Amino acid sequence: MQQYEGKNKEQFVHGVFSTIAHRYDLMNTILSFNRDKHWRRFTVKKTGLTPGGTALDVACGTGMLSIELARAIGNSGRVVGLDFCENMLEIAKGNIEKTPYQKTIELVQGNALALPFPDNTFDCATIGLALRNVPDVEKCISEMRRVVKPGGRVVSLELAKPSAPVFKQLYYLYFEQLVPLLGKMGVGKDGPYQWLPNSLKVFPHQSVIRDIFTKVGLQGAVYYELTGGIVAVHVGTK
Template identity: 55%
Template sequence: MTKLPSKENKEKFVRDMFNSIARRYDLMNTLMTGGLDKKWRKFAVKRAELQPGGYGLDVCCGTGMLTMELARAAGLNGRVTGLDFSEKMLAVAKENLKNFDLKDNISLIQGNAMALPFAENTFDCATVGWGLRNVPDIMTALREMVRVVKPGAKVVSLDMAQPTAPVFKQLYWFCFEKVIPAMGKLWAGNKGAYSYLHASAKVFPNQKVLVQMFREAGLVETKYHNFCGGVVAVVEGRKP
């Protein structure tokens, strides 16, 4: 099993890793999920409850796919900010926005999920897609998102989860450990990055534990929604 970086070294490791796979990241997401990632993002945005004219935040926005989905919800009079610490992922996001109808309503900034550069009670929702798994400290990132959203706003995470069904669970982890890194080598030229994906998913809190962490961060009405037998989950909570 791939050795994970220490908490002290994780930030640099993850940034360098995402910089190295940025150009192929969207292609790999589509291949790994069979295109279902689009459906999951739409569901996550629906759970975020961003209304037309609202102001949304997408943390660890990567190539901007979830950010654009938020912008669709916010509409012509809304605004969305996408934040990521990988400059190359943000460069791909900017390219993805070029032909997007609502590109003028989106701001992309380089920043750290552990110390969001925004005032308290700024946003009408905060989302994070496949990002909590990669931060040095999940609770710190969660509390930062809670801090910057308004009372009554939702915080929503879309990420890998942990299936529990016998046989399916074993098959899933086998594919994750053996097949996905091979795909990463073939399509993204970086087997190590996708070996890290397996290793990080193994130690990432399961959906039930993550719901509890959302509560500990100060959120209420916490719950999770499983997809594909628990392979992926959307976890949500509301700021009181």
């Protein structure tokens, strides 16, 4: 399995998501057995957002988590969705145009490791199914902490490593064998969805990610395992 670091990983990931942007939402729903909507709702609940709040959605992709954040804060709030991939932002724009939140959500092209916002700007910062794709996990979480106001939360939704016997084996069989095949059928190209199981293999266990939350100065860091532990939602407070 080829591994990528730093700029090489950034360029590789950009290429992957540029390729799959047009089918990303459909494939997420299919591959998660339609659980992705539940995961996003749970993530937003853990932000502690209230109507009129402000949120940053880092690596927002096609904007689905940004839209869920906008539902929580209403038209009096503000959501900024940031991503480095133009193709994903283009899909996000189309998704947002189908909702009542066009004036609530602003899309920005930018780098998750160098967020273009002042300190203490947002009530919360989220990242959904993207932390394993950044070149430097600790730097990304640290940047999210920086731009959140004191008392605000950093929340990550990400694939995790289930531990339950039998279920664990069945999950990895599905993830490593069937997901790339289904992905190839979905996007018409071999390769991009092989990145999914490969990226999880080298991504730290959810307990390690919790420790990174603590290391960068987030208080009360905790994680919640969903759907048998195939995803985890991490929460920490500035």
